[in-house]
Amino acid sequence: MIWIxxxxxxxxxxxxxxxxxxxxxxxxxxxxxxxxxxxDTVFGGIxxxxxxxxxxxxxxxxxxxxxxxxxxxxxxxxxxxxxxxLAAVFAFGVRLFQNIATxxxxxxxxxxxxxx
Amino acid sequence: xxxxxxxxxxxLTIISMVFGFMLAIQYRVTQQTSSSVEILSSNQNTKQTLxxxxxxxxxxxxxxxxxxxxxxxxxxxxxxxxxxxxxxRKELENARILAATVPVQGPGIQLxxxxxxxxxxxxxxxxxKEIPRIIHDVDINRVVNELFLAGAEAVAVNGIRVATTRSIxxxxxxxxxxxxxxxxxxxxxxxxxxxxxxxxxxxxxxVLDYLRGPDRQLTVVPPKxxxxxxxxxxxxxxxxxxxxxxxx
Numbered sequence: 001m002i003w004i005x006x007x008x009x010x011x012x013x014x015x016x017x018x019x020x021x022x023x024x025x026x027x028x029x030x031x032x033x034x035x036x037x038x039x040d041t042v043f044g045g046i047x048x049x050x051x052x053x054x055x056x057x058x059x060x061x062x063x064x065x066x067x068x069x070x071x072x073x074x075x076x077x078x079x080x081x082x083x084x085x086l087a088a089v090f091a092f093g094v095r096l097f098q099n100i101a102t103x104x105x106x107x108x109x110x111x112x113x114x115x116x
Numbered sequence: 117x118x119x120x121x122x123x124x125x126x127x128l129t130i131i132s133m134v135f136g137f138m139l140a141i142q143y144r145v146t147q148q149t150s151s152s153v154e155i156l157s158s159n160q161n162t163k164q165t166l167x168x169x170x171x172x173x174x175x176x177x178x179x180x181x182x183x184x185x186x187x188x189x190x191x192x193x194x195x196x197x198x199x200x201x202x203x204x205r206k207e208l209e210n211a212r213i214l215a216a217t218v219p220v221q222g223p224g225i226q227l228x229x230x231x232x233x234x235x236x237x238x239x240x241x242x243x244x245k246e247i248p249r250i251i252h253d254v255d256i257n258r259v260v261n262e263l264f265l266a267g268a269e270a271v272a273v274n275g276i277r278v279a280t281t282r283s284i285x286x287x288x289x290x291x292x293x294x295x296x297x298x299x300x301x302x303x304x305x306x307x308x309x310x311x312x313x314x315x316x317x318x319x320x321x322x323v324l325d326y327l328r329g330p331d332r333q334l335t336v337v338p339p340k341x342x343x344x345x346x347x348x349x350x351x352x353x354x355x356x357x358x359x360x361x362x363x364x
Contacts, residue, residue, distance in 0.1 A: 011136065
């Protein structure tokens, strides 16, 4: 059933490209941070499902909470003159790579097990 | 647990849709602002520059108002100075109107030219001719020249007064009159003897016939008489104006 979310992703991209909706340029930095947070949550979810302790509540709350928090953090940072978005980029970026590394290792382990 | 599995699939689908939507929006915004590469780091700079621009624009506006006030003052002083010869004053006034430095009003005509309805010449088979029929600077210049030749005292293109040392130039899709830019459709207003001006423009094989003709195929709203036209003064760089006198 993995293809249904992928179709959803494609549909979302399609809708975003087709409808004539765009945000003001000054808010695009917040959106980019939010996207980074969302990406992090998505990979976290994939990892959790591979480790077989995926919890949809944790996942869905994490997705929206992280996204909004990252955007809020960047917003506050701009208001205070502190580059807080760097903190978000750093935190999410590190976690993103860790998650991907874990996913890779898990997949390799699984393949080895199936070969054996 | 098939129901829990179905639920998580639905949730995943919704989330990936939201995620895809965000990605697409961000992609589009980034494409739009590809010239300003680093939005995050240049955000502060951009804001600052915008503020500076606004201040300069405000100052510019104030100075322009002041300029027009001073111009009016000069006119008043001239009126007050009784020593001035009546003929001289009249001559000065005429020169002012001709130089487009004062706003004028009076009877005149108005016409509008826009790009051709037809994008291409049908069945011509000649690729050279199959170009979009759009207004060029020459077209506007033709009409303006014709108007001045026919005795127009003042001409404005889309509300921009055409100075005697004018320049009407095409820059890509816009037309630059003096130093201001404007776009199609082009509304041309002229003060002068309405009958005379209309006759000059609509004469057979005249300028409007040419614009409508097979060579240009532009859409021309025929000139109509306007009992009272108000045209603004030339708003631009007066130094440029005086320096350009030889070339103009």
